[in-house]
Amino acid sequence: AQKITQTQPGMFVQEKEAVTLDCTYDTSDPSYGLFWYKQPSSGEMIFLIYQGSYDQQNATEGRYSLNFQKARKSANLVISASQLGDSAMYFCAMRPTSGTYKYIFGTGTRLKVLA
Amino acid sequence: DVKVTQSSRYLVKRTGEKVFLECVQDMDHENMFWYRQDPGLGLRLIYFSYDVKMKEKGDIPEGYSVSREKKERFSLILESASTNQTSMYLCASIQGYNSPLHFGNGTRLTVT
Numbered sequence: 001a002q003k004i005t006q007t008q009p010g011m012f013v014q015e016k017e018a019v020t021l022d023c024t025y026d027t028s029d030p031s032y033g034l035f036w037y038k039q040p041s042s043g044e045m046i047f048l049i050y051q052g053s054y055d056q057q058n059a060t061e062g063r064y065s066l067n068f069q070k071a072r073k074s075a076n077l078v079i080s081a082s083q084l085g086d087s088a089m090y091f092c093a094m095r096p097t098s099g100t101y102k103y104i105f106g107t108g109t110r111l112k113v114l115a
Numbered sequence: 116d117v118k119v120t121q122s123s124r125y126l127v128k129r130t131g132e133k134v135f136l137e138c139v140q141d142m143d144h145e146n147m148f149w150y151r152q153d154p155g156l157g158l159r160l161i162y163f164s165y166d167v168k169m170k171e172k173g174d175i176p177e178g179y180s181v182s183r184e185k186k187e188r189f190s191l192i193l194e195s196a197s198t199n200q201t202s203m204y205l206c207a208s209i210q211g212y213n214s215p216l217h218f219g220n221g222t223r224l225t226v227t
Contacts, residue, residue, distance in 0.1 A: 004157075033213055043223075045205065047215035091157060093216075101146055101165070101209065102173065103216065105158040 002027050002096045006106035013082045014114050020067070021077040021109045023092035029053075033095040034075040036066065039108075040088045048090075051075060082113045118142070121206050121219035128226050134193040136222050138206030147189035148216065149173075149181065152203040161204075164189055196226045 003026040013019040025034065036048040051059045051066045059066040067076040079086055092106040122137035140147065148163040160173030162181040170181050178200060182190045189208075193200055203223050207216040 009155075035215055037215075037218075043203065043221040045207075045216070045218035045221075047217070050213070050215060052213060093158075095212075101148070101163055101212075102160060105150075107155055107157040 002029075002094070002104050004092050004094050004104050004106035006092055006109050008109045009107070010110045010112070012112050012114055013079075015084060016081055018078060018080045019082055019111065021079070021090050021092075021111065023075045023077065023106060025073050025075060025092075025094050027073075027094065027096045029097045032097070034066070034068070035093040035095070035103075036064070036075075036077045037091045037093065038086075038088045039091065040085075045091070049077065079111075084113050084115060087111060087113045119206055119208055119217050119219040121204075121222050123222050124220065126222060126224045128193075128196050128224065130197060130226055132193075132196050132226075134196045134224065134226075136191040136193075136204055136206075136224070138189045138191070138219055139187050140189075140208040140217070141187065142208070142210065142217075143186065144208035144210055144217075145186070146209045147183065148207040148209070149179075149189065149191045150205040150207065151175065152205055152221070158205065161191065196224075198226050200224065201226045 005024045032053045034051045038046045049061045049064045063080045065078045089108045091108045119140045149161040150158040164170045164183040180192045206219040
């Protein structure tokens with residue numbers, strides 16, 4: 001079955017340190033896309049980063065990078081130099097099959113950045 | 116920038132009421148979605164629409180219906196609200212297959 005697993009319900013990180021949020025996925029499809037979203041307390045979902053299953057290099061967007069390990073079916077989000085504004089809920093999502101828009105979301109990880 | 120606007124930020128309704136949640140996007144996206152978000156369950160797809168008057172059930176369509184009469188507007192309807200429909204509802208739209216979902220700010224619905 002298609003599934004996204006985020007095993008860390010909550011995490012703390014000290015300001016200016018790096019943090020890794022875990023995401024594993026399960027699909028038998030050769031073509032898929034992986035996304036990370038941030039949801040601050042205000043409720044809006046903000047797109048952070050995308051990785052396609054055929055992309056050769058790990059995606060990076062500013063302080064965000066995606067550690068994509070295809071064989072292990074993991075797509076961990078790395079946030080470098082954490083800031084207080086990074087405190088939020090983070091969701092990993094997968095677009096599992098070519099031609100479908102039925103994205104699958106994980107249960108999320110709540111990150112708290114400490115001053 | 117894409118803007119997805121949900122008409123209400125907070126709603127309180129009574130059990131048995133018919134509830135309309137409205138969503139409008141301004142970027143001519145063909146695909147629009149309604150998700151429900153509950154703690155510990157992540158986001159679950161209720162319905163999505165890939166064109167005007169076209170819709171497809173998501174994972175949890177029971178108790179909900181949708182309407183898409185115009186490309187920019189996608190409405191979620193709770194025919195007879197129940198307390199177990201108390202939740203955060205998120206609308207989203209998408210430009211293309213490898214594009215990210217663009218979300219509205221959400222509607223927090225409480226059914227009493």
